[in-house]
Amino acid sequence: MSRWEPNAPARLAQAAMELFAEAGYEETTVARIAERAGLTERTFFRHFADKREVLFAGSSELEALFVDTVAAAPESAGPMQAVAAALEQASGWFVDRRTFARARQAVISSHSALTERELTKMARLATALARALRERGVEEPAASLTAEAGVAVFRVAFERWTAPREKRPLGEIITEALGELRTITSE
Amino acid sequence: MSRWEPNAPARLAQAAMELFAEAGYEETTVARIAERAGLTERTFFRHFADKREVLFAGSSELEALFVDTVAAAPESAGPMQAVAAALEQASGWFVDRRTFARARQAVISSHSALTERELTKMARLATALARALRERGVEEPAASLTAEAGVAVFRVAFERWTAPREKRPLGEIITEALGELRTITSE
DNA sequence: GCACCCGATGTCAGAGACTGTCATCAACTA
DNA sequence: TAGTTGATGACAGTCTCTGACATCGGGTGC
Secondary structure (H helix, E strand, C coil), X not given: CCCCCXXXXXXXXXXHHHHHHHHCXXXXXXXXXXXXXXXXXXXXXXXXXXXXXXXXXXXXXXXXXXXXXXXXXXXXXXXXXHXXXXXXXXXXXXXXXXXXXXXHHHXXXXXXXXXXXXXXHHHHHHHHHHHHHHCCCCCCCHHHHHHHHHHHHXXXXXXXHCCCCXXXXXXXXXXXXXXXXXXXXXX | CCCCCCCHHHHHHHHHHHHHHHHCCCCCCHHHHHHHCCCCHHHHHHHCXXXXXXXXXCHHHHHHHHHHHHHHCCCCCCHHHHHHHHHHHHHHHHXXXXXXXXXXXXXXXXXXXXXXXXXXXXXXXXXXXXXXHHCCCCCCCHHHHHHHHHHHHHHHHHHHHCCCCCCCCHHHHHHHHHHHHHHHHCC
């Protein structure tokens, strides 16, 4: 038997989500989060670079999914088609996660510091996508623009998907948004 | 004669730029910035919400320029044309500011906390643009998508414009990027 | 000209995020 | 059995940011 309870990062992440939802982000101290997880403040900072980061542990997983899908797209696919394929994959990933996603988005929207961190994650995603496109032979600035536009579509669609009375699946909203983007830019 | 030296915010902003460039963002304390400006730390926080904000004082001015230009575009102009007009205006605003812009971008790129704040400013800009478009009668999600795509073009173009050996004017780079965006999305 | 208020700043104390450093101790390894 | 490793605890310290109250030159009403 191990000396400590396993999964310290996951326990910290769950404690943080609960406390942020119960009492608010500002009002929750890191010491309090660590206490609920049965750890100390110092250990929190060994697992997460800062207080905000605890809400974004899964984002690298999503990034990998995007990148891998772009890399795996058929050679014949254009850059936007490759990105569209990645958006499709992402919508699959989020199926069955809508309730959690809504709760998490509510917490993030409640404080600008968290919104700010989410923007950083989206920017990371765009950078990673651009690199994946360049590795497919797409030149700059097309690679960066496609990546940025793709992430913009994802962000707008995701926001609608987590809106209160929205029922449609994410994939459908993304497809619609991609169509809108095409209409807009052809004007 | 006034009781204090005038332009406290401007003095703080200049002191901050100098110190960040000389010693680095992390290494520079707010107390040190205030000292160079002949003020106290407490006064710094009366003028700027946090340490990062001191580098982004001018961003609301740029935002207003964007919004006003979109609002002033001819009724016949489509959403992307209105945003393109705003991008044109912005390139005019930055003429004669290239050296300063390069120095500022160098500081911002040097620390993730500053990059993060810049992303927030860009997101604000996109939100403001989307609102301006809706006031022109553009529906969602077209308004948000056009705004996001426009800001993506601006960001990509601005980054190229401040790159080391780049000589072309911002307007030219923006026009090129807009063309690229059209090509990409029509695939 | 005088009493009064206003607004920008200073002073001080304190909470909370984050870091460096060293100690602890179960599990593993030679 | 002795030594090493790796996750954690303990503790002190720095820095960001906030609240509360004091200061005082300049303008305002009279």
